[in-house]
Each structure stands twice: as structure tokens, then as C-alpha cells.
Amino acid sequence: MNDDFLHRLRETPRPEFLAALKSRLDRQPRATRRPGFALGVLVGVLAAGAAFAFYLSTARTDGHLAESDHYRTKATPLAPAWVPTHPKPTPSLPPAATASASAVSTEASPPQQPTATAAPTFQTFSFVATEQSLVSELLSTYAQIKIPHYTIRDSLQHLCDGTGAYDFPDMVELGRRITVEEYRTCTRNGPSAIVEQKLGYQAVLLARGRLYGPLRLTARDVFLALARRVPDPGRPGELIDNPYTNWNQIDPALPPDRIKFLGPVPASTPGTLLAELLLTTGCNSYPWITMRHGETCQTLRTDGVYEGNNTDGWTFAEALVGEPTAIGIFGAVPAVSEKLVVNPVDDVAPNMNTLASGTYPLARTLYLYLDKNRLNWYTTPLVVSLVSPSEYSGGWTRYSSNFWAFVPLDATERDALRKDRNRFKPLQF
Amino acid sequence: MILQDMAPDRSMDQLSNGELNWDELYADLAPRVFNYFRYRLGPGADVEDLTSRTFEKAWRSRAHYRRDLAGFSTWLFKIAQNVGVDYLSTRRQHLPLDAAADVATEGTPEKQAELRSDLARLAALTADLPVRERDLIALKYGASLNNRLIAELTGLSESNVGTVLHRLVKTLRAQWYGVGARHE
Numbered sequence: 020m021n022d023d024f025l026h027r028l029r030e031t032p033r034p035e036f037l038a039a040l041k042s043r044l045d046r047q048p049r050a051t052r053r054p055g056f057a058l059g060v061l062v063g064v065l066a067a068g069a070a071f072a073f074y075l076s077t078a079r080t081d082g083h084l085a086e087s088d089h090y091r092t093k094a095t096p097l098a099p100a101w102v103p104t105h106p107k108p109t110p111s112l113p114p115a116a117t118a119s120a121s122a123v124s125t126e127a128s129p130p131q132q133p134t135a136t137a138a139p140t141f142q143t144f145s146f147v148a149t150e151q152s153l154v155s156e157l158l159s160t161y162a163q164i165k166i167p168h169y170t171i172r173d174s175l176q177h178l179c180d181g182t183g184a185y186d187f188p189d190m191v192e193l194g195r196r197i198t199v200e201e202y203r204t205c206t207r208n209g210p211s212a213i214v215e216q217k218l219g220y221q222a223v224l225l226a227r228g229r230l231y232g233p234l235r236l237t238a239r240d241v242f243l244a245l246a247r248r249v250p251d252p253g254r255p256g257e258l259i260d261n262p263y264t265n266w267n268q269i270d271p272a273l274p275p276d277r278i279k280f281l282g283p284v285p286a287s288t289p290g291t292l293l294a295e296l297l298l299t300t301g302c303n304s305y306p307w308i309t310m311r312h313g314e315t316c317q318t319l320r321t322d323g324v325y326e327g328n329n330t331d332g333w334t335f336a337e338a339l340v341g342e343p344t345a346i347g348i349f350g351a352v353p354a355v356s357e358k359l360v361v362n363p364v365d366d367v368a369p370n371m372n373t374l375a376s377g378t379y380p381l382a383r384t385l386y387l388y389l390d391k392n393r394l395n396w397y398t399t400p401l402v403v404s405l406v407s408p409s410e411y412s413g414g415w416t417r418y419s420s421n422f423w424a425f426v427p428l429d430a431t432e433r434d435a436l437r438k439d440r441n442r443f444k445p446l447q448f
Numbered sequence: 449m450i451l452q453d454m455a456p457d458r459s460m461d462q463l464s465n466g467e468l469n470w471d472e473l474y475a476d477l478a479p480r481v482f483n484y485f486r487y488r489l490g491p492g493a494d495v496e497d498l499t500s501r502t503f504e505k506a507w508r509s510r511a512h513y514r515r516d517l518a519g520f521s522t523w524l525f526k527i528a529q530n531v532g533v534d535y536l537s538t539r540r541q542h543l544p545l546d547a548a549a550d551v552a553t554e555g556t557p558e559k560q561a562e563l564r565s566d567l568a569r570l571a572a573l574t575a576d577l578p579v580r581e582r583d584l585i586a587l588k589y590g591a592s593l594n595n596r597l598i599a600e601l602t603g604l605s606e607s608n609v610g611t612v613l614h615r616l617v618k619t620l621r622a623q624w625y626g627v628g629a630r631h632e
Contacts, residue, residue, distance in 0.1 A: 021617075021621060022589070022617045022621070024620075024621065024624050024625075025570070025585070025589040025617065025620070026589060027566075028486075028487065028566055028567055028570060028589070028590075029479075029483045029486075029589070029590065029592075030482075030483065030486060031479060032478065032479055032482045032496070032499070033496075036496050037475075037478055037479075040478065040499070040500050040503060041471075041474055041478075043500075043504070044474070044503055044504065044507045047504070047507055047508050
């Protein structure tokens with residue numbers, strides 16, 4: 020293959036640069052490995068193999084899991100998947116030992132000094148997530164983990180159940196903050212202490228071609244435009260199949276343009292997340308819907324108003340430019356093309372401030388809830404690393420569908436988190 | 449000076465206790481990472497800064513790979529990939545395709561200027577390629593990695609890597625020299 024024209028573009032770095040960098044690297048402290056790690060790994064793998072065989076023979080059916088097909092996503096395949104065999108933790112267990120340094124981050128703040136009287140065994144690591152699991156991809160670099168995908172209710176049940184009917188995960192990834200009632204139930208029945216860590220945000224943004232500019236939309240307008248079933252304007256408290264075809268039918272102040280959205284294919288991983296991000300806030304403006312018809316808040320219309328589009332980047336932007344009344348749906352990363360204009364919702368544009376403050380309506384904050392008794396020298400650095408996923412995860416996670424619409428914490432929030440001495444303090448309401 | 453086209457997992461001199469020679473490893477990998485960023489991000493990027501960031505993140509963890517050269521190399525380039533992604537997400541680099549011709553015709557007698565010019569031309573020609581394909585070019589020709597390691601970093605099979613690269617190079621060569629031109 021004649022590829023010399025590519026080979027010859029290489030350049031030798033400046034010797035001064037190489038020498039200066041090497042000098043800085045040599046002054047860095049070197050992470051050390053704890054003795055017995057390899058033995059612990061071997062013990063863990065052997066135990067896991069036996070436990071996995073047991074799990075296969077007693078696995079529940081899928082019908083027990085998701086509340087509807089719209090929630091269900093396939094668990095990320097792991098090789099090999101295994102089930103932890105650790106017992107339910109009790110408050111009498113000594114605090115877990117922590118390492119002075121880790122392969123993941125030297126900025127970790129170990130929650131406690133090692134005081135365990137029993138020799139720590141290799142920490143098997145299990146994890147329960149909802150819908151799209153970012154953490155599973157991030158952790159796959161470091162640990163063999165089990166990552167079934169459940170609804171929020173089931174995930175919390177796994178963490179907080181005190182009957183022994185469920186696995187006891189080390190942590191749960193949720194798309195919202197735990198409520199006071201859930202927290203009290205959890206600490207009463209399950210782990211005696213729960214730690215909360217903000218992971219980042221998931222956000223979508225709307226954009227149109229610059230010809231007509233943005234529409235002045237509210238979250239409720241977006242819900243009424245995209246939900247499969249909407250409130251019947253003639254019968255309060257009842258739902259009908261979405262009849263709206265033009266924006267001025269939803270709000271007379273809006274133009275008479277046909278309602279048209281382009282976005283991820285609904286059956287894809289981004290598509291299942293999309294419905295929740297687009298519809299939840301507007302749906303919550305109808306409390307009677309969320310109380311009685313929760314699935315309405317998660318179901319996009321399928322009559323052609325929303326069009327799934329597999330293209331991305333330049334091609335997708337050009338499609339929107341060519342159809343200037345249509346609205347494109349983007350994950351918050353990457354940035355939108357210069358040919359388009361971002362459409363605020365509720366007069367709020369998406370940026371780090373509005374995500375952090377929770378004022379941008381088409382977004383949610385991701386949280387991790389951890390059993391504090393499980394934090395130790397192995398799991399703590401992994402948890403710390405999750406705050407800055409781009410630094411530690413594999414190269415393709417940013418391109419993974421699980422990371423669509425994910426916005427990591429910015430440098431300010433990450434620094435604040437790292438400096439927080441109470442970072443791993445048990446959550447209290 | 450053109451770097452030797454070798455993969456980092458070639459046999460390297462090891463100390464008598466079986467541990468890797470980190471000085472030699474640095475001498476081998478630093479230029480590869482440096483050129484990976486040059487190919488991946490084009491002439492406008494501060495590749496020295498990005499190279500530094502990559503090594504500073506990876507170097508402190510090298511004890512975990514003290515006898516595992518392939519593992520450390522994979523780890524290092526995974527970090528490089530993420531550093532590159534972070535850089536691109538904060539700063540967009542765009543050179544329209546139609547600027548490629550202008551860049552290619554800029555001429556100075558200096559070798560450095562010529563390299564920068566050709567690099568900018570490559571950046572323009574690859575600007576509209578999918579991200580994965582741009583990364584393949586950077587890993588193969590910038591970092592001088594073999595297809596096996598590239599497959600490990602990208603999640604593709606080794607045969608897919610070869611197939612995709614062959615197609616990419618064929619297309620780029622036609623664009624570089626002009627369709628129909630014959631070059632050695």
C-alpha cells in the first residue's frame with residue numbers, strides 16, 4: 020500500500036520538550052501495588068465462576084424487571100459476567116481499608132484510615148443501573164461487574180431491600196436524586212449509611228436552522244408536541260392520542276408551522292433516553308398524569324411527527340437547514356453546527372450553569388448512591404474516577420450510545436468535589 | 449527524521465529483574481503520542497501540552513504495568529484518545545475542504561513550514577471523515593501502532609482495521625495527488 024505520503028508527515032519532538040517532560044515525570048510519586056492483590060483477584064475470579072453458575076440456574080425472567088418495554092435496554096455484555104457472593108453488610112463490620120494511592124486517581128480522599136481487624140478479601144463489585152448505564156462502561160476498564168438494568172424503583176429496591184431477596188449492589192446509578200422517603204426506607208431496611216455522589220448530567224438540546232430562528236417553547240409545549248397521548252382539551256383529566264399537527268394548535272402565540280422533530284431512532288439507546296429527557300418536565304406540569312399514567316411521560320408519538328434519523332454531524336445539520344421549520348434533537352455533546360441555532364426551552368438555554376442549577380428543563384442530574392460499608396481501597400478510587408470519566412475511561416466511551424447526551428461535571432464542580440472533606444460522609448436529610 | 453514503524457510491543461530491553469526500562473519506554477512512546485496528536489488534531493493544536501497531559505496521567509500508574517509493556521501502551525493510548533476528545537470538545541478545529549488546495553500550495557523553503565502545510569492539508573482532507581476513521585489514521589501513521597494494538601484500542605477486529613485503513617489510504621492518496629495521477 021503506497022502510504023509514504025502519510026508516513027512522512029511525522030515529526031520528531033523538540034529535544035528540550037522531551038527532556039523537560041521526562042524531568043517532570045521522574046519527580047512524580049510512583050503508585051505502589053498492595054501485596055496480595057493478585058491472590059485476591061484469583062480468589063475472586065474462582066468464587067465468581069462458581070457463583071455465576073449458581074446465578075444462571077436461579078435467574079429471574081425479564082418480566083420481573085422493567086415496567087415496560089420502553090424502559091428495557093439490553094445489559095451491556097461482559098465477559099465473563101458473574102455474581103457477587105459477599106454477604107449483606109452489617110453495621111458491625113469494621114470500616115473498609117483504603118489505599119494510599121490507586122491506579123485510577125491520586126486525588127482520592129479515603130473515607131477512613133484502615134482499622135479492619137480482618138484481612139480484606141478481594142472486593143467483588145456489583146452494580147445496578149437504570150436505563151442507559153454510563154458507569155458500566157466506565158468501570159469495565161477496571162473490574163468485572165454485573166450490570167442488570169432496572170427501573171429506578173427496582174434499582175433502589177436492590178440497594179435498600181432488607182429481606183435478602185435481592186443481590187446487594189455496591190452502588191446504584193439513578194437519573195434523579197433519591198427522595199426523603201426512599202432514603203428513610205433504604206436506611207431502615209438496607210445499608211445503614213448511603214453515600215451520594217453526583218456523576219454528571221444528561222441533557223438534550225433543540226436546534227433549528229438559522230432561517231427562522233428559535234421558537235419560544237415551554238417544556239409543556241414540547242411534551243404536547245411529542246407525547247403519544249396528551250390531555251384531552253375537551254375532557255379534563257382524560258388522555259387522547261396526540262392530535263396536534265401544527266404549533267399554533269398547542270399555543271396560538273406560536274407560528275402555524277407543522278410540528279416536525281428529527282432525532283435519534285426511538286428504538287436505539289439514545290432514543291429510549293430521549294423520551295424521558297424530552298417529556299418528563301412538561302409531563303410533570305400535569306400532576307394527574309404522572310400519578311395515574313406514568314408511562315405517558317415516557318412515550319413518544321409514532322405518527323411521523325417525530326422522525327428517527329441515523330445520520331449525525333454534518334449530514335444531520337444539513338437536513339435541518341434544508342427543512343428550516345423542523346427541530347433537531349441533539350445530545351448536549353458535541354457542539355451544534357454553526358448553521359443551526361439552539362432553541363431555548365422555558366427561555367432557558369442549555370449551559371453548565373443551567374444544568375448545575377437544574378433550571379434547564381430538558382436535562383437531569385445523574386447520581387450514584389453507594390453503600391458506605393462497601394467503600395474500600397479498591398472501590399473508592401473507582402468511584403472517584405467516575406467524576407471525571409474522560410480521564411480514565413476507554414477511548415470509545417465518548418462515542419458509545421450510552422454516553423449520548425452525557426455532560427460530565429465541569430472543572431469547577433469536580434474541583435469542589437475533590438476538595439470536599441465530607442465527600443464520602445453518609446447522606447442525611 | 450522518520451520514526452521507525454514499530455509497535456510499542458516490540459521486545460524492549462528489560463532490566464535484569466524483568467522490569468521494563470522506563471527511560472527507554474519513554475523515549476519510544478513520547479514521539480508516538482506526540483505524533484498521534486499531530487495527526488489527530490492538526491497543526492493548530494498544542495500537541496506538546498496534550499502529550500504532557502497524557503504522560504502525566506499515565507506515568508504515575510506505571511508501577512501497575514512494570515512487566516506488561518503491551519498493557520501500559522494500551523493504557524497510555526487510551527488516555528491519549530480521551531485527552532484528544534476533551535481537547536476537541538472544548539475547542540472546535542475546522543478547516544473547510546475547499547481550503548485544502550490553498551494550504552497545499554503554500555510554499556516556503558523551510559522543511560518545518562512544508563510539514564505544517566502538509567499536516568494542515570491532511571487535517572482538511574480528513575475533517576469530514578467519521579471520528580473513528582480519523583483516529584485510525586492517527587494511530588496507524590502518527591503513533592505507528594500495528595493493527596493488533598489499534599484493534600484493541602478501537603474495539604474493531606484486526607482484519608477490520610486493515611480493511612478500513614486500506615480503503616482510507618486509497619481515498620486519501622487519490623485526493624492528495626489528484627484522481628488519476630500516478631505516483632510511486
